[in-house]
Amino acid sequence: MHDDNAYDLLAENLDDHHRWAFGTGFVDPLEGVDTSVPDDVDASMLATYSLMLGDDALVYSHRLQQWITRMPELEEETAIANVALDLLGQARMFLTRAVKADPSRADDEDRLAFFREAHEFRNVRLVEHADGDFAELVGRLLVVSTWRLALFERLRWSRDPVLAAIAARAVNELAYHRDYAARWVVTLGDGTDLSHHRMQAALTAIWPYVDELFTTHPVERALGDAAADPAMAREPFDAVLDTVLTAGGLERPTTAPLGLLNGRAGRDGMHTESLGLVLAEMQSVARAHPEATW
């Protein structure tokens, strides 16, 4: 048998290595990586922190995937599919890092992604909402990727070498995502009256969720320099947003931030109803067929 054709390999089940139904050839994305937790880092907190960064990417990736077949142009659809794929890859590594740091959480990333309830998810609330239109898609992508890039430019120096390595890989991806979104925000803001109006309305709609991104969570504070303090990301975030908004002739919204519920927000598992809708779709196949392989 000739084995040079990758497509033949994909089509044939050549050994007992069955593939999970919920991913392609699911294997540990940190296979062979030294995942021991540094002595002076609390393993349980590190796991919780990894879940926060992983859940942001997982939930947002799913929301972006919902745009597939709905985009205005094929080129934009390909772009969003690739952004979603990058984020899914980041999510897998963070969730796996959580499992390796604290194996009592779950057996593997699959368990964490598909079998947790909404209140166990640690993502910020900004990423769980469906975009109302294309302007909201690029506005949210600009905010999320600018914020995440600013965080990861610090996280790449984390005392945990695994988080540092994941962040170092992700910064270059996030820079591509941010620049893509920024160009569209400027294009729409500086376009027709209608596109300008819709871009401004989109920013106003997502703005209540922005302040939450920069609130330091007790877990982040306790982890010290193993984590990246989101409060430090505010200044670089504002600088980028100001540049983009000015170039697009757009106003920084003044919408009041969404409040906490009993002092809790997304990082504490307090979500809007939108997260339940994401999970209902994302988790349904895994829960209906928990042992399925293909």
Place this chain on the structure above:
Amino acid sequence: MVTAAGTTAGSAFDIAAATPDPELPMVTIADLGILRAVEEHDGRVVATITPTYSGCPAMPEIAHDVRRRLERAGFTEVVVRTSIDPPWSSDWITDNGRHKLADAGIAPPHSAPTRGPTTLLQLRPTRRLVACPRCGSTQTVRTADFAATACRALYRCDDCREPFEYVKEL
């Protein structure tokens, strides 16, 4: 079939290095810089690979292919490990790999940018002088920042009018 006893230290590397990339089968994983190391001790082989992008879906297939090729060559104990530090760079694509990409109509990447502590915002479309891999013209325009995979962008040649892909610098 070569048996483990008959192999030399160099051959395990050569076998692993010949594995084609599933997405770009005209180049091998060694050409792309995905294969980082192959160590052999007493017939036990440890091959180390690194993902290009975080979400690269080809990693499990590459690991599977490397393991199968080594096992067929007689190595009974094969371990494929992942390395994520330092992150892959398009600068690791070999000269040979770049020629093979160009021969297949895919423009190879420029040097990756040196990055400071913050990555500067690029509000204008990325300007690169990319030569058309078919006719050599530099009258080319970028048509999309993302193509069939995250690692490629789409271009069009204004002289020969052919669209082509460019492997992005990362």
